[in-house]
Amino acid sequence: MKRPLLLVALLLMTAGCSTTSGSTSGSDAGDARWRPRPGTAWQWQLTGRIDTSVDVPVYDVDGFDQSKALVSALHDKGRKVICYLSTGAFEDWRPDAGRFPRSVIGRGNGWEGERWLDIRATDVLEPLMARRLDMCREKGFDAVEPDNMDGYKNRTGFPLTAADQLRYNRLIARLAHERGMAVGLKNDLDQIPALVGDFDFAVNEQCAQYDECADMTPFIKADKAVFHVEYELPTSRFCVESRRLKLSSMLKKYELGVWREAC
Numbered sequence: 294m295k296r297p298l299l300l301v302a303l304l305l306m307t308a309g310c311s312t313t314s315g316s317t318s319g320s321d322a323g324d325a326r327w328r329p330r331p332g333t334a335w336q337w338q339l340t341g342r343i344d345t346s347v348d349v350p351v352y353d354v355d356g357f358d359q360s361k362a363l364v365s366a367l368h369d370k371g372r373k374v375i376c377y378l379s380t381g382a383f384e385d386w387r388p389d390a391g392r393f394p395r396s397v398i399g400r401g402n403g404w405e406g407e408r409w410l411d412i413r414a415t416d417v418l419e420p421l422m423a424r425r426l427d428m429c430r431e432k433g434f435d436a437v438e439p440d441n442m443d444g445y446k447n448r449t450g451f452p453l454t455a456a457d458q459l460r461y462n463r464l465i466a467r468l469a470h471e472r473g474m475a476v477g478l479k480n481d482l483d484q485i486p487a488l489v490g491d492f493d494f495a496v497n498e499q500c501a502q503y504d505e506c507a508d509m510t511p512f513i514k515a516d517k518a519v520f521h522v523e524y525e526l527p528t529s530r531f532c533v534e535s536r537r538l539k540l541s542s543m544l545k546k547y548e549l550g551v552w553r554e555a556c
Contacts, residue, residue, distance in 0.1 A: 325473070326470065326473060326474065326475050326493065327373055327435045327436060327474075327475045327493070328475060328493050328494070328516075328517065329351060329373070329436075329475070329493070329494050329517070329518035329520075330516055330517070330518055331512075331513045331516065331517070331518055331519065331539040331540075331541070332518070332539050332540075332541060333350060333351055333518045333520075333541050334349040334350060334351065334541060334555060335349055335350075335351035335352070335353060335520050335541055335543075336349050336351070336352050336353070336553060337352075337353040337520070337522060337543075337545060337549055337553075338352070338353070338354055338549060338550060338551055339353075339354065339355050339358075339377055339548075339549040340548050340549055340550050341550045341551060343359065343363055344551045345363075345366055345367055345370060345372075347551075347553070349372070349555075350371065350372060350373060351372065351373050351374075351375065351520070352367050352372050352373070352374050352375065353374075353375040353377055353438055353496070353520070354374065354375070354376075354377060355377050356376035356377055356378045356425070356428060356429050356432070356434065356437075357378075357387055357388065357428075359432070360432065361431070361432040361433055364432050364433040364434055365433060368433065373435045373436065374433070374434050374435055374436075375434065375435065375436045375437065375438050375477070376429035376432070376434035376436065376437045376438065376474070377438045377440065378422075378425050378426075378429065378437060378438070378439055378440065379407070379439075379440045379441050380422055380425075380439035380440065380441065380442065380465050381409065381410055381412060381439070381440065381441030381442050381443070381444050381461075382402050382404075382407045382408060382409055382410055382440070382441035382444075383397075383398045383407065383408045383409075383410055384406055384407050385406040385407075385408075386406055389421065389424065389425070392421055393410075393417075393421065394417060396411070396414070396417075397410050397411040397414045397417050397418065398410065398411075399411060399449045399450030399451050400448055400449055400450040402441060402447065402449075407441075409441070409444050409447065409449035409450060409451070410441075410444070410449075411449070411450075411451045411453075412444055412445075412451075412453060412457055412458065412460075412461035413451065413453065413457050413461075415460070415461065415464060418461075419464060419468070422464075422465060422468060423468050426468050426469055426472055426474070427472065429472070429474060430472040430473065430474060434474060435474060435475060436469075436474050436475035436476060436477065436493065436494070437465075437469045437474050437475070437476045437477070438477050438479060438496050439462075439465045439469075439476065439477070439479060440479050441479070442458070442461075442462050442465070442478065442479045442480065442481050443458065443479075443480050443481040443484075444458065445457055445458040446483070455483075455484065458481070458484065459484060459487055459488065462478070462481065462484070462488055462491070463488070463491050466488075466491040466492055467491075475493035475494065476492055476493055477492060477493065477494045477495055477496045477520070478491075478492040478494075478495045478496070478512075479495075479496045479497075480496070480497060480498060482497075482500075482505055482508045482509075485508060485509070485511050485512070486511055489511040489512055489515055489517070490515075492512075492517070493517060494512065494517050494518040494519065494520065495509055495512045495517065495518070495519045495520065496519075496520045496521075497509060497519060497520070497521045497522075497540075498521075498522055498523075498524070499522070499523055499524060499525070500521060501521075501523050501526055501530065501531035501534065501535070501542075502523060502524075502525055502526055502531075506521070506531075506534060506535065506538055506540060507538065509521070509538065509540065510538065513538060513539050513540075518541055519538075519539075519540045519541060520541045521535065521540045521541060521542040521543075522542070522543055522544070522545045523542070523543075523544050523545075524544070524545060524546065524547050526544070527544070528543075528544050528554055528556055531556075532556035535556050536556060540556075542555070542556040543555040543556060
């Protein structure tokens, strides 16, 4: 049914004047995808039973290990939920591990059971990653944290280039966006200027320890959150600078359990 022109005009004016308040939301016209803003507090828990009582607006949990019921429970508490996935490395314990041909599995990345993937082989990896992102969507996740997104700077067993990495990272971002989910750029600091427009937020480990936090500024300037953790520095060594840079920072232990100490 066509609406009267005056009513359409009034609706457009109302939509143009309205804004979404709060630190965890925001969207472009016609796109309801979640976009976390700088300074948004978060919890990152990848091991153990998820403690849903942490009073923060964002949780980042394992996409395979956690259920749709857990995501729904967090939504009931007003949380947004990020789906952690490894998109740049093979993990031998995942239920879909048998779908990865040997030809795309490279050297170990330093974590038990994990090996780098040949991200040039998008004909193989795209349907596998699409299936994983379908799982995140079906469980109700709001966003995705794709891990191991900087293989080109590591000894992977494959001659990966910066261009290969850009192409693959943009592929993962597109697949997430096609499913209505936000997506974060994990580490990969050198490519931030090229990729900030493709990703909705960033996730960073140890930028303070390595004096790299200023590299995250393009995300902050784009009004996009930077979710940041340190493992080895006390909060007294990085929180002042984190607040100045508007990072969402906290101290965690390497196992990424419940414990956290936020800035």
